[in-house]
Every structure is written in structure tokens, then in C-alpha cells.
Amino acid sequence: MSDSSKRKRTLVADNRYGRKAAAAPKAAAKPKAKPKAKRTRKPQRPRRGGILGLLLGLVRWIMRLIWVVTSRSVLVGCIVLGLIVGYFYTTLPPFEEFTDGRASGSVTLLDNNGTTFAWRGDQFGGMVTAENVSPHLKNAVIATEDKRFYQHFGLSPRGIASAVRINLSEGRGPLSGHGGSTITQQTAKLLCLGEPFDPTAGITEAQYEAECRRGSLVRKAKEAVFALAMEAKYSKNEILSIYLNRAYLGGGAYGAEAASERFFGKHASEVNPSEAAMIAGLLTAPSTLAPTANLERSQNRAATVLRLMAEQGYLTDEEAALGQANPAVLSEAAEARAGGYFADWVMSTGPEFFTRKTTEDVIIRTTLDQRMQRAAVEGLNYIFENKVRSGSKAEAAIVVMSADGAVRAMVGGRNTKVSGAFNRATQAMRQTGSAFKPFIYAAALDLGYSPNDLVDDSPYCLNVPGSGQWCPKNYTNRFIGQTTMTNALAQSLNIPAVKISESVGRETVATVASQFGIKSDLAAGPAMALGSSESTLIEMTGAFAGILNGGSSVTPYGLIDLRLRGDSEPMMGTGGGIGERVIQENAAGQLIYMMEKVVSEGTGGRAKFGGRQLAGKTGTTSAAKDAWFIGFSADYVAGVWMGYDDNTPLKGVTGGGLPAEIWREVMLRVHEGVPERPLPMVQPAPAQVVFQGDVNEVVPLEQQAPTRQPDRPTNIIDQVLQDIFGGGGGGGRSGEPTGSNR
Structure with a gap:
């Protein structure tokens, strides 16, 4: 007979943590995590079949190939360019060494009172900087040559593109005529890309300068690289200082100081807006526009520079108008065309290696009395104006x-x-x-x-x-x-x-x-x-x-x-x-x-x-x-x-x-x-x-x-x-x- 009064115990797992643990309050229930959304694939377009699909695939492959090749080439090019710029950077000396780049020297002639009356050879009046030169001259150069000088990195793609467009529209080659060069590029050209003249190289100085100014595509590329190196090495003011000192400004004057002394008898720090505009205007064509060659033409160019200065905010309209109404005039020495006959004669009497072919800067003190020189010129002119028939080709000479x-x-x-x-x-x-x-x-x-x-x-x-x-x-x-x-x-x-x-x-x-x-x-x-x-x-x-x-x-x-x-x-x-x-x-x-x-x-x-x-x-x-x-x-x-x-x-x-x-x-x-x-x-x-x-x-x-x-x-x-x-x-x-x- 079965024992029905005995109940079987409920099967329970052993309490592994004891009663004490069982007495602990129950932890708050954690919220259930949301089930992760299943990633759904975009439905793919059905691949085109046939020849059209094959052609599209080929085009996509070519485009990817071009992108890969181009990006890699640009990267390699940038690395090479950086290395070249870095090389030029390491070869550049302190900017002061670039201020006087003449291959020959100059002769300064003084009268019997010690006053300069004539110059011969390549004259360099001394170093000026962008900080100590007349602000009018600094502004005139920037307004005329490179109005974005302080904004660009040495090259001006906009300026180059504009110059190419103008050259093509005027029927010239893209690199002939307008250059679109920045002041930095012009300075690089003046420096002949860091290659000094070597008299033993078998070429003349004129041939050397012609090579420096050659406008081929390869030369332009070298010029651009050198300009970038200069921008990395020098400050903007240092680059401008080199330019102001090396530029040829007509009449045998190299640099702003020499030009200012030759044409106006004053330092470059003292020139007024009209004189500054005349000097800056010479940068375009120094031999043609030199005031000693044609004063009126030089004054007309200066008037244009004054207008540009006003347009760019360097002068007020009133100041520009005043400068145009009172153009710069030559000093007495410059008016005499660098001493004329007397200076030529004195140069011929001295040793050639100290006069006509000097590599040094020479100063010659002479016997000339400028008061008597004026007397000779005035006396001659008086007779020919008043007592010689008009149109006479008769000549005369005077010595005192x-x-x-x-x-x-x-x-x-x-x-x-x-x-x-x-x-x-x-x-x-x-x-x-x-x-x-x-x-x-x-x-x-x-x-x-x-x-x-x-x-x-x-x-x-x-x-x-x-x-x-x-x-x-x-x-x-x-x-x-x-x-x-x-x-x-x-x-x-x-x-x-x-x-x-x-x-x-x-x-x-x-x-x-x-x-x-x-x-x-x-x-x-x-x-x-x-x-x-x-x-x-x-x-x-x-x-x-x-x-x-x-x-x-x-x-x-x-x-x-x-x-x-x-x-x-x-x-x-x-x-x-x-x-x-x-x-x-x-x-x-x-x-x-x-x-x-x-x-x-x-x-x-x-x-x-x-x-x-x-x-x-x-x-x-x-x-x-x-x-x-x-x-x-x-x-x-x-x-x-x-x-x-x-x-x-x-x-x-x-x-x-x-x-x-x-x-x-x-x-x-x-x-x-x-x-x-x-x-x-x-x-x-x-x-x-x-x-x-x-x-x-x-x-x-x-x-x-x-x-x-x-x-x-x-x-x-x-x-x-x-x-x-x-x-x-x-x-x-x-x-x-x-x-x-x-």
C-alpha cells in the first residue's frame, strides 16, 4: 500500500551563498537593451549588361587610374618642388649681400668745391631698406609693379593668367610682352637666379645679362622656384629692399639711392611724391624713360604712377593732382647731363683701370668751377641766339x-x-x-x-x-x-x-x-x-x-x-x-x-x-x-x-x-x-x-x-x-x- 500522506520536497538548488546573501535586497532590474537594428543593404542597381556595361566599367576604371596616378604625381611633384626650394633656400645668403650686384664700378666727379657734378660707370649710391626709404617711393614701387606684394606667396597666378591673356590678345606669344611677374620674381631675375657674373666664363657682361632676362618656359619655371625660396628665406621688406637696391633706373644709376642722387641731388629717403613717382616709373623702361634722356616723357610716366597711387589709397586725389601739376625736375648736375664734355675729358686723362674700366668705386676731385661752366654755356648761347642766323650749323667750343x-x-x-x-x-x-x-x-x-x-x-x-x-x-x-x-x-x-x-x-x-x-x-x-x-x-x-x-x-x-x-x-x-x-x-x-x-x-x-x-x-x-x-x-x-x-x-x-x-x-x-x-x-x-x-x-x-x-x-x-x-x-x-x- 502506498504511503500517500508523505509529500515529496520541491527540488530546489542549494543555497550557495548562505542565508545572509539570501537576505540581501534584490538589485534593481536592468532595463532591457533594445535589439540592434539590422543593417540593410542598399539595393544595388542591376548591372548593365552587354557592351554598354563594359564601356562604363572601363571608363570608371580609367578614371580611378587617372586619380591614383595624378594624386601620386602631385605628391611626388610637391616633394621634388620642396626639395628644390629647400636647396635654393640653403644657398641664399643674408639679404644684405644682394644689395649691390654690379659687375663694374663707378666714378663720381667732384668740382673744385667738393660738390658732385657728374657720374660715370655703374653708380650705386649706397644701401637703402624698405624701412628707411621714403614711404612715397616704397608705395610708388608697389602701386606700379605689384599691388598684391604683401598678400601673395611670391607668385601671382592671377597676374600670370592676366598677362598671358593680354599677350595672346595682342598677337604675341604667351610669355612675350607682359610678364605678370611679382616683385619677388623680378628680384629673382635681377639676381640672375643666384648665378653671379664670371668674367672667366667666356661670355661678356652683356651676354650674361641677356641670358638672365631670357623669357623661356624653363627659365620662368626656375624663376618661380627661386622666388618661392626667397619668400621662405626673407621677409617681404627684405625682398623689397633687394629690389630697391639692385634695379637699374637709367642714367647709369643702380638702385634707388643712386637714382635719387643723380636725378634730384638728394637721398632716397627725402624724395617727395612727384620724385618718387618718377623713379618708380623708370622701372618699366629705364633707358627710354630716364629723365636725363627725355624729361617730358619721364614726367608723363610719373603722372600715371601718381594716378595708380591715388587709386590704391597711397595718396589722396588732391595729393595726386598736386604732384601731377608740379612734376619733378632735374637737379642742376643732372640737367648738365652728367658733366658733359668736361667730365668726358677728365675721364680720358686718368688711367683706364680707374676710370673707363674700373671695378672699384672711384672718386675724382677736379678743377671744374660750376659757376664758370654756367658762364661759358650762357655766353655761348647768348651769341648764337642773338647774333647767329637761325638754322646755322656752325659749331663753337670754349675752354676757360x-x-x-x-x-x-x-x-x-x-x-x-x-x-x-x-x-x-x-x-x-x-x-x-x-x-x-x-x-x-x-x-x-x-x-x-x-x-x-x-x-x-x-x-x-x-x-x-x-x-x-x-x-x-x-x-x-x-x-x-x-x-x-x-x-x-x-x-x-x-x-x-x-x-x-x-x-x-x-x-x-x-x-x-x-x-x-x-x-x-x-x-x-x-x-x-x-x-x-x-x-x-x-x-x-x-x-x-x-x-x-x-x-x-x-x-x-x-x-x-x-x-x-x-x-x-x-x-x-x-x-x-x-x-x-x-x-x-x-x-x-x-x-x-x-x-x-x-x-x-x-x-x-x-x-x-x-x-x-x-x-x-x-x-x-x-x-x-x-x-x-x-x-x-x-x-x-x-x-x-x-x-x-x-x-x-x-x-x-x-x-x-x-x-x-x-x-x-x-x-x-x-x-x-x-x-x-x-x-x-x-x-x-x-x-x-x-x-x-x-x-x-x-x-x-x-x-x-x-x-x-x-x-x-x-x-x-x-x-x-x-x-x-x-x-x-x-x-x-x-x-x-x-x-x-x-
């Missing part, structure tokens, strides 16, 4: 110097604002005419003749071996008979001059003339006495200076000393001045007395001014191809030549005419403020000798007149006879120039 040969002024032609032009004062060899006669009388006076000795002015002929009979004539074709040597010179009589020359000996005359400084070959025949030989104006003026200084030779000079910039001691001094004595001082004083009569009583009367004692000599050559007047006061000597370059005869002009008037106008201005001083004349002794019609007959004065002074030494007459019978021969030919008495 001190008695020691120091040249104070020089004009080599009517066009006075030139440089490198033909200098008629120093380069033109012309017949001297009667201006040569003082050297005949100098030789005679040194031998003991007196200005009051008589000579017979009557028809006269010479038999010249090999040429036959030669008969000189006076300019007037008249004869005055017996006259003093003083009057013969004052009236520029030809026959007395020939007789005295034959008496003292042609060789003696030639020696005296050459010792006074006339270096050209002198004619061998008797016509030498009438100035048939050729000489330059500066030689003749220097020879007359020797007469004024008491009879000593003179070497004209303009260079006082030469030194390198920064040195205190000169490298060399002057090569001119007073030399050896040629004639006795007493003879020189008597000759000055005779030459004073030329001005006060003779053919040089038109040279007189102000009551001063003046002396000189006129000269006119055969057929009036040359006209001269050379003379002096007690202080200065001046020579004037007038004629045509092609030897066309002058019409109605003699040495005592327009040349004497030019001389007067020049010397009148030269002597403004100069106290009057008497000439160092010596009054002559009474006459003793008469030169008769036959040069071989010298008759003592006691046989001609009862006024002979008995104390005259007889050995003088003996000397004359010895000279006559012992020499005086020579060549020559019939029909040689007869000279002139005017």
Missing part, C-alpha cells in the same frame, strides 16, 4: 682755365647737354691761323727784340725750294710800310710775321711753340708763321696760359686727385700744371704788352669789357674755315673756336668778330665779383732795328731815324744777322694758307 693750366670750364659744342659726344675743345684738330703769331713774337722777344722794333710791311716773296715763289698777302691786301712789331701783331699783319719768323728761324719758332704746349706737328715751310699748322683749342689755350704766367710751359689738367670710395688717401694726384720755363719772364711781359694792344687798339676790340686790362689774339684761317679768339685777363685765360665740322667756310665771320664776342660774353660772366687786377705787362725799350722788305737785310735804326738810344747793345743786331744768314730755310709749297689779320 687758370694761368697754371687748371681747366675751370669747357664747352665742346653747341649742344651742351651731352655725354660721350665729340668734343671740339679737345679732339678737333684745326688750323690755327693768326692765333699762332704770338709764338713768333715770343721767340723774337726772347732773343732780345723789342716790341717797338720796326718792320717793313711791303710786298714780299720767298723762293721756296721745290715749290717756287711764295708771296704772302695781308688780309686787307694793303701794305702800311714801316711799323712796330707791336702794331704788326695788333693789326695781325701777315708779311711782318713771316719776316720775323724767317729772321729768328722757323726751327726756333717751332721749338718755342712746342715747348709752350702745342704738340701737333708744325708745318715746315714759311707758311707756319701764318698758322697753317693744326692744333686743338685746349692746346692753344694752355699755350696762352704759359704767356700769362710769365713764360713757363703749361699742361692743362682737370684731375686734382683720385681715390677709392672709403679711402682717405688719394691713389694719384694731378698730372698737369706749370712746367719748365720757355721764354724769359721779361720777354713774356713784353709779349703781354703787345697782346694787350690787340684788344685795346687792334683786331680784338670786340673782346673788351668793363675797363679791364685784357690781352689776346684773333685768328682766321684760309677761306675762313676756322675762326679763333684766345685771350686772358690777369686771372683767367679763355679760348674760343668757331667753324663747321665739315670745313664749310664761315660767312662773314673772322676771329675778331663772333669768336671775340663769345669770348667777351663768357669772360664778362666769369669775372663777376672778381676784383680788377692789371696785367703783368712790361713796357718795351725804344726801337733799335728795322726789318726791310728783304728779310736778309736788317738795317740799324740809326740809319732810319735819329731817335736811336745809344746804349742798345750791338750784340743783339749781331745775333739777328747770325740767325738770318745761318738759318731760316725750309720747305713749304706754293699756295699754302696765307692766314688772316682778323
Whole structure:
């Protein structure tokens, strides 16, 4: 029988944690986590089948391939570009080393007061920076050359694209004409991408510069890379500073400081808006737009720059209008076109390696007096404007110097604002005419003749071996008979001059003339006495200076000393001045007395001014191809030549005419403020000798007149006879120039 009263226990798991654990409160039930949403796939488009599907797949594959190749190429290109830029970056020196990049040096010429009046060579005035240059100049350069200079990274894609579009629209190649270059790129070009000129490379400097400026695609790419390296290495102001110092600005000026000094006579930190605009405007075409070449064109370009500055906010409209209404003008030195003839002559007298081919910066101190230079130019212009017919092609030249040969002024032609032009004062060899006669009388006076000795002015002929009979004539074709040597010179009589020359000996005359400084070959025949030989104006003026200084030779000079910039001691001094004595001082004083009569009583009367004692000599050559007047006061000597370059005869002009008037106008201005001083004349002794019609007959004065002074030494007459019978021969030919008495 089953035991139904016993119940089976409920099967329960053992309490593994004990009662204590069972008594713990139940933890709060956790919220049930939301079931994760199942990811559903987008329904794929059904693949196109057939040929169309194949083509689309091929296109997608090609596009992916192009993207992969392009992205990888760009990445590699950026890495290569970065490496190249980095290389250039490491080669760039401190920016100060880039400020002066000239391959040749410069010459600065100072006048006798130490003021700069001319420049030659490649001039660099000194370093300027973007911070210390005039703000107007800095702004003008940015407004003109690169208005986004401070925003871009060295390249301007917008500017390049615009330049290419303009070039193509104007029918040029994409890289020809407008460049679209930034200031940084232009600076890179000025630096020739960091490749300095190497004289040993077998190319000239001009070829080197042409290569630097070549506009090929490869060169443009190198230029862009170099520009990026510069932007990484230097600040914007440093790049602008390099540009301001290296840019060529016309007239031989490299850099803003040199241009400012050349054109305006002031520092680059001092230029006003008009001057700044003119300098900035030169960057486009420095040789063409240089104000020394064409001031009006340069001013027109500056007006455009002023307008750009106003448009970009650097100037107000009123300031721009004021600048346009008052354009910049050249300084006095610049107006003289860099010293003109005088500067060229001084450069030619110095050693070539310190002047025309210098690699150093040289400073030359000269004898030029700018006040006298202005006097020479004004005097010349006055005569040609008032007394020469309009359209005349006649030329003239002037030299003014001190008695020691120091040249104070020089004009080599009517066009006075030139440089490198033909200098008629120093380069033109012309017949001297009667201006040569003082050297005949100098030789005679040194031998003991007196200005009051008589000579017979009557028809006269010479038999010249090999040429036959030669008969000189006076300019007037008249004869005055017996006259003093003083009057013969004052009236520029030809026959007395020939007789005295034959008496003292042609060789003696030639020696005296050459010792006074006339270096050209002198004619061998008797016509030498009438100035048939050729000489330059500066030689003749220097020879007359020797007469004024008491009879000593003179070497004209303009260079006082030469030194390198920064040195205190000169490298060399002057090569001119007073030399050896040629004639006795007493003879020189008597000759000055005779030459004073030329001005006060003779053919040089038109040279007189102000009551001063003046002396000189006129000269006119055969057929009036040359006209001269050379003379002096007690202080200065001046020579004037007038004629045509092609030897066309002058019409109605003699040495005592327009040349004497030019001389007067020049010397009148030269002597403004100069106290009057008497000439160092010596009054002559009474006459003793008469030169008769036959040069071989010298008759003592006691046989001609009862006024002979008995104390005259007889050995003088003996000397004359010895000279006559012992020499005086020579060549020559019939029909040689007869000279002139005017």
C-alpha cells in the first residue's frame, strides 16, 4: 500500500551563498537593451549588361587610374618642388649681400668745391631698406609693379593668367610682352637666379645679362622656384629692399639711392611724391624713360604712377593732382647731363683701370668751377641766339682755365647737354691761323727784340725750294710800310710775321711753340708763321696760359686727385700744371704788352669789357674755315673756336668778330665779383732795328731815324744777322694758307 500522506520536497538548488546573501535586497532590474537594428543593404542597381556595361566599367576604371596616378604625381611633384626650394633656400645668403650686384664700378666727379657734378660707370649710391626709404617711393614701387606684394606667396597666378591673356590678345606669344611677374620674381631675375657674373666664363657682361632676362618656359619655371625660396628665406621688406637696391633706373644709376642722387641731388629717403613717382616709373623702361634722356616723357610716366597711387589709397586725389601739376625736375648736375664734355675729358686723362674700366668705386676731385661752366654755356648761347642766323650749323667750343693750366670750364659744342659726344675743345684738330703769331713774337722777344722794333710791311716773296715763289698777302691786301712789331701783331699783319719768323728761324719758332704746349706737328715751310699748322683749342689755350704766367710751359689738367670710395688717401694726384720755363719772364711781359694792344687798339676790340686790362689774339684761317679768339685777363685765360665740322667756310665771320664776342660774353660772366687786377705787362725799350722788305737785310735804326738810344747793345743786331744768314730755310709749297689779320 502506498504511503500517500508523505509529500515529496520541491527540488530546489542549494543555497550557495548562505542565508545572509539570501537576505540581501534584490538589485534593481536592468532595463532591457533594445535589439540592434539590422543593417540593410542598399539595393544595388542591376548591372548593365552587354557592351554598354563594359564601356562604363572601363571608363570608371580609367578614371580611378587617372586619380591614383595624378594624386601620386602631385605628391611626388610637391616633394621634388620642396626639395628644390629647400636647396635654393640653403644657398641664399643674408639679404644684405644682394644689395649691390654690379659687375663694374663707378666714378663720381667732384668740382673744385667738393660738390658732385657728374657720374660715370655703374653708380650705386649706397644701401637703402624698405624701412628707411621714403614711404612715397616704397608705395610708388608697389602701386606700379605689384599691388598684391604683401598678400601673395611670391607668385601671382592671377597676374600670370592676366598677362598671358593680354599677350595672346595682342598677337604675341604667351610669355612675350607682359610678364605678370611679382616683385619677388623680378628680384629673382635681377639676381640672375643666384648665378653671379664670371668674367672667366667666356661670355661678356652683356651676354650674361641677356641670358638672365631670357623669357623661356624653363627659365620662368626656375624663376618661380627661386622666388618661392626667397619668400621662405626673407621677409617681404627684405625682398623689397633687394629690389630697391639692385634695379637699374637709367642714367647709369643702380638702385634707388643712386637714382635719387643723380636725378634730384638728394637721398632716397627725402624724395617727395612727384620724385618718387618718377623713379618708380623708370622701372618699366629705364633707358627710354630716364629723365636725363627725355624729361617730358619721364614726367608723363610719373603722372600715371601718381594716378595708380591715388587709386590704391597711397595718396589722396588732391595729393595726386598736386604732384601731377608740379612734376619733378632735374637737379642742376643732372640737367648738365652728367658733366658733359668736361667730365668726358677728365675721364680720358686718368688711367683706364680707374676710370673707363674700373671695378672699384672711384672718386675724382677736379678743377671744374660750376659757376664758370654756367658762364661759358650762357655766353655761348647768348651769341648764337642773338647774333647767329637761325638754322646755322656752325659749331663753337670754349675752354676757360687758370694761368697754371687748371681747366675751370669747357664747352665742346653747341649742344651742351651731352655725354660721350665729340668734343671740339679737345679732339678737333684745326688750323690755327693768326692765333699762332704770338709764338713768333715770343721767340723774337726772347732773343732780345723789342716790341717797338720796326718792320717793313711791303710786298714780299720767298723762293721756296721745290715749290717756287711764295708771296704772302695781308688780309686787307694793303701794305702800311714801316711799323712796330707791336702794331704788326695788333693789326695781325701777315708779311711782318713771316719776316720775323724767317729772321729768328722757323726751327726756333717751332721749338718755342712746342715747348709752350702745342704738340701737333708744325708745318715746315714759311707758311707756319701764318698758322697753317693744326692744333686743338685746349692746346692753344694752355699755350696762352704759359704767356700769362710769365713764360713757363703749361699742361692743362682737370684731375686734382683720385681715390677709392672709403679711402682717405688719394691713389694719384694731378698730372698737369706749370712746367719748365720757355721764354724769359721779361720777354713774356713784353709779349703781354703787345697782346694787350690787340684788344685795346687792334683786331680784338670786340673782346673788351668793363675797363679791364685784357690781352689776346684773333685768328682766321684760309677761306675762313676756322675762326679763333684766345685771350686772358690777369686771372683767367679763355679760348674760343668757331667753324663747321665739315670745313664749310664761315660767312662773314673772322676771329675778331663772333669768336671775340663769345669770348667777351663768357669772360664778362666769369669775372663777376672778381676784383680788377692789371696785367703783368712790361713796357718795351725804344726801337733799335728795322726789318726791310728783304728779310736778309736788317738795317740799324740809326740809319732810319735819329731817335736811336745809344746804349742798345750791338750784340743783339749781331745775333739777328747770325740767325738770318745761318738759318731760316725750309720747305713749304706754293699756295699754302696765307692766314688772316682778323
